[in-house]
Amino acid sequence: MPTRRPTMTDVAQAAGVSQSTVSMVLNNMTGARLSAETRSKVLGVAMELGYRLPRREAPAPAAAIPAAPGVPGVRRNLIGYLVDEISTSPHPVVSVDGARDAAWTHDCVVSVAVTRGNAEQEAAAIEMLAMHPALLGIVYSTIFTREVALPPALVHRLGTVPVVLLNCHDEQHKLPTIVPGEVGGGHAATEHLIAMGHTRIGFINGEPWMEAAKDRIKGYRRALATADLPFDPALVRDGDWMSGTGFEATRSLMAGPRPPTALFCANDLMALGAMEALAQLGLKVPDDVSVMGYDDQEISRHTHPPLTTMVLPNYEMGRAAVEALLVAADTPAAQRASRRHLIKIDCPLVERQTVRRHA
Known part of the structure; x- marks a missing residue:
């Protein structure tokens, strides 16, 4: 069986930096404020793992990237990328x-439009993209996983313009869709804590109305059930993804008559607050209480000790969206309409130093 090609996520995990840092180093972005030590470390790890930047080969044959309809000699190699927000979170x-790297390997380029969910801006961006003779298709993305109502301007073109949904899904599930495997991520995180001997595991969730929060606690509960451990509502707190609620929820959980020996926080910021609360209570991580995060944000590498967490696979999701779009573009419209493709990208575990075996 062929060996899986290493990804930027692999390099980031091995080097102890974020995916964004790896991308900036490997793409030689001169404006990035990175130390020479960090650049050297990333390059060394990439070389050791055998990672290679995607390189554009000779132009793809016409069958792979078709000519624009009605425009002789113009190949469709422009991918439109619509996203509602990009500046308030590192994930999008x-x-x-x-998406850019995957497009480049297929001799395509990506044009990004940030709409902030404004209907008029979405419509204008879609109209401009649709007028471009080289348009191959559109990736429609959201900053957090949710159900979306497609803009009318996009709905009207579904018969002629391939569309892939990234980190969101439509009500009827008729379009190719790329989302993170959040239930599996919550299950894997809890399963790891159980494997380390923990049976009372506190769970600090995000805002309960969000799909990510619903799925992560679903994974938590499934892992408990699989291990034949009872679900105890007294061990669960709802938060808001911010460190302050992680702090308060931890103090509340540890004040109970049977406090947990491990805390699973639904994102890294709440885990940061949890660690601060434990320190104020005179408890050591992981000697007294183990802590698990989620997202693998940059801060998770710099906590004391470094945080064990789950990767939210944003880079792989972007790649998968473009690859799905290329398949859709090579599929007749009638067949596209009859297909439903839901691709869930796994959330891998990153073991660091905040989880230890419970005696």
């Missing part, structure tokens, strides 16, 4: 990075 930026 990394997805764009993955």
Whole structure:
């Protein structure tokens, strides 16, 4: 069986930096404020793992990237990428990075439009993209996973313009869709804590109305059930993804008559707050209490000790979206309409130093 080609996620994990940092180093972005030590470390790890930047080969044959309809000699190699927000979170930026790299390997380029969910801006961006003779298709993306109502301007073109949904899904599930495997991620995180001997595992969730929060606690509960451990509502707190609620929820959980020996926080910022609360209570991580995060944000590498967490696979999701779009572009419209492709990208575990075996 062929060996899997290493990804930027692999390099980031091995080097102890973020996917964004790896991308900036390997793409030789001169404006990035990175130390020579960091650049050297990333390059060394990439070389050791055998990672290679995607390189554009000779132009793809016409069958792979078709000519624009009615425009002789113009090949469709422009991918439109619509996203509602990109500046308030590191996650969508990394997805764009993955989409760009995947497009480049197929002799395509990506044009990104940030609409902030404004209907008029979405419509204008779609109209401009649709007018371009080289348009291959459109990736429609959101900053957090949710159900979306497609813009009318996009719905009207579904018969002629391939569309892939990234980090979102439509009500009827008729379009190719790329989302993170959040239930599996919540299950894997909890399963790891159970494997380390923990049976009372506190769970600090995000805002409960969000799909990510619903799926992560679903994974938590499934892992408990699989291990034949009872679900105890007293061990669960709802938060808001911010460190302050991680702090308060931890103090509340540890004040109970049977406090948990491990905390699974639904994102890294709440885990940061949890670690601060434990320190104020005079408890050591992981000697007294183990802590698990989620997302693998840059801060997770710089906590004391470094945080064990789950990767939110934004880069791989961006790549998968472009690859799905290329398949859709090579599929007749009638067949596209009858297909439903839901691709869930796994959230891998990153073991660092905040989880230890419970005696």
